[in-house]
Amino acid sequence: MKKNFAISLASVSMAQVSMARVSLAHVLLTRVLLTLVSLAVAVGAFAGDERFDLSDPDQALLASNKVFCSNEPGETALYWWQGVVFSRIPGEKDRHIFNVQGMNIRQCARFEDDEKGVGFRSVSREIMLYLDPGTNEVLKTWDNPWTGETVEVMQVNNDPVNARGPRYARDDEGNARIDWSEKTVINGMVLEGGEAALLFYNNPLAGDYQDFEGGKYHASEFLTAAYPLDDARDSGQTKIQDSVISWGRISGWLPWMKMRKRSGVMVHFTHGMRLHRWEDLPEVLREEIEANYPMYREPPPLDDDRPNDTSWTVFKRWIDGKRAAGELPEQSPR
């Protein structure tokens, strides 16, 4: 149990570092400590295995954090996905209106807490492109089949998409946050997901009387993941090697579609995976990011504390910018 010892040693030392913010010194120290831990683990490997002990809350979190991020602060994690968007309107067959290509680039800051143990907070940027469902070309404009209007397409470019705070090994009551014994493991693959984030909150584009009038932001998003348990348990790697995902969303129409209050919803359904090199992203994403969204090649800084972007807040800035530039009328026409 040399491995456990090393991690507790790290915890004690880390606890002496200020908890409030992640400084460069913190990052460097973490790296040194991680190296120490790795060394200890490597030594331990001769005697036993080089695997996390999932019954230990700290190691359970380290195994979990590898899946979507990296245990090495500042090491970039890249996920990619592609898929389809369908409309659903009562009384007609659902229509395949877009394809999508998306990516999220992130990194994690590492924390230590006397009671809660090791913790991580992720910071990320996210792009999702709407493509012609026939040709897979990036759409600049879109002919809305229900209104007949040609509208300008706003691609998803959300910066940042951050975790509000760190996720620690233990919760406020001291219970382990990640219970690996409750996960579904079939033939060595961990199957995660089957729940959804049920979103219903004030719409930044709507007015001050949404509880009376309607117009709230209303959507649900669901993510699933599958990865080998052995990959997550491998303490010799800072991030998981093989991980595949699905992501879906049921929501109202996107604002740029100019559907106003027409009945119906949009359904996104995608599949994707972890990538290990920028070059593995599909060309359409790389070219679009390099040409129009160059800062999305890197995640935000580890101590980023800006409020999160959503497609609705980005849309508001986009329209407000056009209005300020005189490209659009100041207000909605009366």
Added chain:
Amino acid sequence: MKHHYMTGLACLMLAATSAVAEERFDPDKPEDALKLQQKFTCSLNEGETTIGFWQGSFFSRVEGERDRKLFGVIGVNVRQCKNLQHPERGPGFRSVSREIMLYLDPDTGEVLDTWTNPWTGEELDVIHVANDPVNMRGPLYAYNADGEPFRFKGTFKNGRVFVSSAYPLFYKNPLGGDYQEYIGGTYHATEFFTDYALEDDVLDPNVKKLDGMTIAWTRVADWLPWMKMGDRVGLMFTSTVGGRLTSIEQLPEPLLSELKNNYPEYMAPPPLDDSRPNRTSWMAVKDHVDAQRSGEGQ
């Protein structure tokens, strides 16, 4: 037939050089593309059972309120394939299967017998999905009836293969009347599937079934008929994750016990030559309601 001849020749050549070159399926060759599809559907070995399992949740979406998790779900599909050879259309297969999906209490995970509809207040019998059979209508061959080659639609990426499909459904509802195109009531849903497997397993002809395959399934549809929502506005959607099992004993509870105790015939697929029409949940509800009505003398 030229294709088969060439495949045979290619095999001979490969066999001669097998010390250096390993034989792999070629996704661009219709005969091989068909085998890839068959692996994602079932086993390449005729009559070998494959077990697909999934779990997740059913949610409601009603305008003006936050979406609700109505049920947990857990399901299993038990399947086998018949292998076919057609003089013009080349190799083919047809799958036959049985399927169970249970609706669970969203908090406790227990199998629901009854459910109280939160919008109407009515307490209702839950009709779990028990569809026997769920079969391919006809075989799939390397070439279709018009001679078009079968094309494998998977995405190959970094050692992984993704097979994703969406089926928008809009057809006559067996519970609806004879004027659905005028007054509505048409069956309206879209089903989304992705199968995930390792490229090495998919392309290796010696790997007959994909034990490491995982899946994601989402369905967006009208209310289930047994919920008695009538014409109320809203829809349901699912989020699920799953994979292949190598033994029925790997099924998580409560599905395994439920299967053994209440649906023992669903532990094996239908016979290979099963020609019964497919069952859907809507038919099952119709039978249930019709039986209830005749029992009540209505």
